[in-house]
Amino acid sequence: NAGVTQTPKFQVLKTGQSMTLQCAQDMNHNSMYWYRQDPGMGLRLIYYSASEGTTDKGEVPNGYNVSRLNKREFSLRLESAAPSQTSVYFCASSEQGYTIYFGEGSWLTVV
Amino acid sequence: GENVEQHPSTLSVQEGDSAVIKCTYSDSASNYFPWYKQELGKGPQLIIDIRSNVGEKKDQRIAVTLNKTAKHFSLHITETQPEDSAVYFCAASTGETDKLIFGTGTRLQVFP
Numbered sequence: 550n551a552g553v554t555q556t557p558k559f560q561v562l563k564t565g566q567s568m569t570l571q572c573a574q575d576m577n578h579n580s581m582y583w584y585r586q587d588p589g590m591g592l593r594l595i596y597y598s599a600s601e602g603t604t605d606k607g608e609v610p611n612g613y614n615v616s617r618l619n620k621r622e623f624s625l626r627l628e629s630a631a632p633s634q635t636s637v638y639f640c641a642s643s644e645q646g647y648t649i650y651f652g653e654g655s656w657l658t659v660v
Numbered sequence: 661g662e663n664v665e666q667h668p669s670t671l672s673v674q675e676g677d678s679a680v681i682k683c684t685y686s687d688s689a690s691n692y693f694p695w696y697k698q699e700l701g702k703g704p705q706l707i708i709d710i711r712s713n714v715g716e717k718k719d720q721r722i723a724v725t726l727n728k729t730a731k732h733f734s735l736h737i738t739e740t741q742p743e744d745s746a747v748y749f750c751a752a753s754t755g756e757t758d759k760l761i762f763g764t765g766t767r768l769q770v771f772p
Contacts, residue, residue, distance in 0.1 A: 589764060590764060591763055592762040608661075651704050653703045
């Protein structure tokens with residue numbers, strides 16, 4: 550019963566490097582999300598995908614790109630990592646009705 | 661855009677006492693209000709939610725109340741236990757699609 554699976558769990562990047570966070574869900578949900586969590590800031594929406602082939606910007610999209618590869622997978626890419634992108638990243642999914650299920654998180658440090 | 665404020669940021673209670681966390685929202689079109697619990701090193705997990713057509717919902721020791729006129733909703737935990745210690749987040753729908761805006765979280769500590 551995997552739910553939402555995201556990889557990697559931990560990553561250290563140097564400023565300017567690129568990387569992709571992978572996410573997959575096995576609940577046949579249409580909607581998928583990427584959030585970042587910073588101390589004192591709660592969870593902020595980076596990008597959102599309502600269905601396969603569609604993506605929308607959230608509250609803090611700058612510096613990120615996303616790909617909804619198929620119904621199961623939604624990846625987040627940092628093209629040129631910056632220290633301000635040090636954060637915990639959560640992928641999530643939902644079906645209509647708003648109950649959002651989160652993955653376990655990816656801890657990213659940019660030095 | 662939608663804004664959700666959550667208070668307090670930290671809350672310490674004795675085991676067996678009650679805990680109350682409050683949130684306010686700004687978008688009058690919001691109609692869905694979930695609460696999430698996040699344990700250390702884990703992703704947030706839904707513990708209870710309420711929709712705008714009801715004023716209160718209970719699930720064992722947890723209850724949520726909603727006042728749409730005042731645009732605020734609260735989480736009530738009774739008979740707290742040490743395993744209730746975690747960070748709790750409220751959220752409100754933006755009134756469009758499935759997006760949620762989260763509060764900044766409350767760290768609850770329950771002391772034995």
